[in-house]
Amino acid sequence: MNTTAQQAWVEEAWSKALAKTLNNTKRIGANFPHASQGGKYVLEGADWWTAGFWPGMLWQLYAESGEESLKAIAESCEQRLDEVLDRYVRLDHDLGFMWLLTSVANYKLTGSEASRIRALKAANYLAARFNLKGRYIRAWNPWREGEDNSGVAIIDCCMNMSLLFWASGATGDPRYSHIAEAHMDTVLEHFIRPDGSVYHIVNFDPETGEVKEKLGGQGYAPESAWSRGTAWALYGLALAYHHSGKAEYLYAAQQVSHFFLTRLPEDHVPHWDFRTGGATGDLRDTSAGSCAASALLLLSGLVAETEAHVYRDGAMKILESLYRNYGSWDNNDEEGLLLHGTSNYPENRNIDVPLIYGDFFFVEALARAKDAGPFYWE
Ligand code: GLY
Numbered sequence: 274m275n276t277t278a279q280q281a282w283v284e285e286a287w288s289k290a291l292a293k294t295l296n297n298t299k300r301i302g303a304n305f306p307h308a309s310q311g312g313k314y315v316l317e318g319a320d321w322w323t324a325g326f327w328p329g330m331l332w333q334l335y336a337e338s339g340e341e342s343l344k345a346i347a348e349s350c351e352q353r354l355d356e357v358l359d360r361y362v363r364l365d366h367d368l369g370f371m372w373l374l375t376s377v378a379n380y381k382l383t384g385s386e387a388s389r390i391r392a393l394k395a396a397n398y399l400a401a402r403f404n405l406k407g408r409y410i411r412a413w414n415p416w417r418e419g420e421d422n423s424g425v426a427i428i429d430c431c432m433n434m435s436l437l438f439w440a441s442g443a444t445g446d447p448r449y450s451h452i453a454e455a456h457m458d459t460v461l462e463h464f465i466r467p468d469g470s471v472y473h474i475v476n477f478d479p480e481t482g483e484v485k486e487k488l489g490g491q492g493y494a495p496e497s498a499w500s501r502g503t504a505w506a507l508y509g510l511a512l513a514y515h516h517s518g519k520a521e522y523l524y525a526a527q528q529v530s531h532f533f534l535t536r537l538p539e540d541h542v543p544h545w546d547f548r549t550g551g552a553t554g555d556l557r558d559t560s561a562g563s564c565a566a567s568a569l570l571l572l573s574g575l576v577a578e579t580e581a582h583v584y585r586d587g588a589m590k591i592l593e594s595l596y597r598n599y600g601s602w603d604n605n606d607e608e609g610l611l612l613h614g615t616s617n618y619p620e621n622r623n624i625d626v627p628l629i630y631g632d633f634f635f636v637e638a639l640a641r642a643k644d645a646g647p648f649y650w651e
Contacts, residue, residue: 280643282593282596282597283592283639283642283643284643285596286592286596286600286639287337287636287639287640287643289600289602290334290610290632290635290636290639291334291338291340293601293602293608293610294330294331294334294343294610294636295340295342295343296605297314297608298331298342298343298346300313300608301314301316301327301608302346302349303346303349303350303353304316304327304350305317305318305319305321305323305324305327305350305353306323306327306608306629307321307323307616307623307628307629308614308616308622308623308626308627308628308629309607309608309609309626309627309628310623310626312604312606312607312608313608314608314609314627314629319353319354319356319357320357320361320363322365322367322370322371323370323629323630324350324354324357324371324375325370325371325372325373325374325375326370326374326629326630326632326633327350327629327633328346328347328350328351328374328375328378329347329373329374329375329378329633329637329649330629330632330633330636330637331343331344331346331347331350332344332347332374332378332379332382332649333633333636333637333640334636335347335382336382336640336645336646336647337640337643337645344382347375347378347379348379350375351375351376351379351388351391354371354372354375354376354391355391357371358372358391358394358395358398362414363413363414364398364414365402365412365413365414366399366402366410366411366412366413366427366429366430366433367429367433368395368396368398368399368433368436369395369399369430369432369433369434369435369436369437370432370433371395372391372392372395372396372436373392373433373435373436373439373649373650374633374649375388375391376388376389376391376392376395377392377436377439377649378649380392381647381649382647389443392436392439392440392443393440393443393444395436396436396437396439396440396449397440399433399436399437400437400440400448400449400452403452403455403456404423404424404477404479404482406477406479406480406481406482407424407426407459407477407478407479407481407482407483408455408456408458408459408482409426409456409459409475409477410426410430410433410434410452410456411423411424411425411426411479412425412426412427412429412430412474413425423479424476424477424478424479424485425474425475425476425477426456426459426474426475426477427473427474427475427490428460428464428471428472428473428474428502428505428506428509429473429502429505430456430509431457431460431505431506431508431509431510431512431513432505432508432509432512432650434453434456434457434509434512434513434516435512435516435649435650435651437449437450437452437453438450438453438512438513438516438517441453450516450517453513453516453517454513454517454519457509457510457513457517457522460506460509460510460525461521461522461525463475463484463487464506465506465525465528465529468532469528469529469530469531469532469533470498470503470529470532470547470548471498471499471502471503471506471529472487472488472489472490472495472502473488473489473490473491473492473499473502474487474488474489474490475487475488476488489619490502490619491617491618491619491620492546492619493546493548493549493552493553493618493619494548496548497546497547497548497549498532498536498546498547498548499545499546500533500543500544500545500546500547500558500561500562500565501545501558501560501561501564501615503529503532503533503547503561503565504533504561504562504564504565504568505564506525506529507526507529507530507533507565507568507569507572508564508565508567508568508571508650510522510523510525510526510529511523511526511568511571511572511575512571512650512651514526514575515571515575515651516651523575523576526568526572526575527572527576530565530568530569530572530584530587532547533547533565534569534583534587537591538555540594540598541562541590541591541593541594542557542559542562542591542594542595542598542599542613543557543558543561543562543565544556544557544558545557545558545561545615545618546618553618556615556618556624556625557599557613557614557615557625558613558614558615558631559595559599559611559612559613559614559627559628559631559635560611560614560615560616560628560630560631560634562591562594562595562599562631563591563592563595563611563631563632563633563634563635563637563638564630564631564634565588565591566588566589566591566592566595566634566635566638567588567634567637567638567641568588569584569585569587569588569591570584570585570588570638570641570642571641571648571651572584573585573588588638588642589642592635592638592639592642595611595635596635599611599612599613600612601627607627608627609626609627609628609629609631609632610627610631610632610635610636611627611628611631611632611635612625612626612627613625613626614626614627614628614631616628
């Protein structure tokens, strides 16, 4: 898909990501890294929303390299997730992030029946979170005693809809897709602003479905533009179009991507929020960049060739800058592949550090640039 010169750096980046990940498997093994502190990934429990990214990255690298050790660790991670699927009362909407990149990946690559059943179970739990009145997937269960967040939906959930689309394909039952489309229609109506930026959180009345409030969530302010949330929307809308063929999702994906691409700084890697008024300096979020790059490459394949170059060129500029300016390739004391991610600025958590989802989407975007699928959201 690219010129020879462009292909050369993509291959170089891929080799470095593979080598670094193979090295990381020695310490991380079948665990669940999230953010790197002092050069080492902090390991989270299997119940944390990021649990799918490490095994997902291993599957992506295995699919192209055939390195059996990567497959073995990804399978062990998937088995460890059973304790969450079967016994955890606080399962939330992130079932897609967790089981698309583990069980759906395994099923796509090996045909494992156990993985297919796990992914269907996860899809059923996700479908059960649908609020019929508000036509949204509920985000979380109460974080603490007495809290009622049954009306909360968040933009990140766009990415989880692929698990429902997959389940309809796997079972022949359209109910899962119907729920996914209903949720995405709600996203179009209530989350996307006219300028193509997005709200992170919309709080509905769970009894009537009326919108109560719109919140900035992990962004800088209610009317700001959190860059990773923008990337979640862009990717989720492109995937919803890929799965459903509904043109309104494609148009919205284009609208969001135009907002994203036109707000990038000179080096093409996004600030953590596009509308801080300079209040947080030059702080970036490389994970928003890598997620958007992968999404834009997908989008470039969904539109006519006459406009595909807008998205492909935008994606490759982000990806090349991430590789050349934000990688840890020469630092053996850093496990993260991409430096300068921002996980949660308002809560002062994991700021300016490598993040496992940043690494995952970087590898996935490289795989797209190399035409080296499969891709587990599709
Ligand atoms: N709320 C998930 C994220 O940090 O993107």
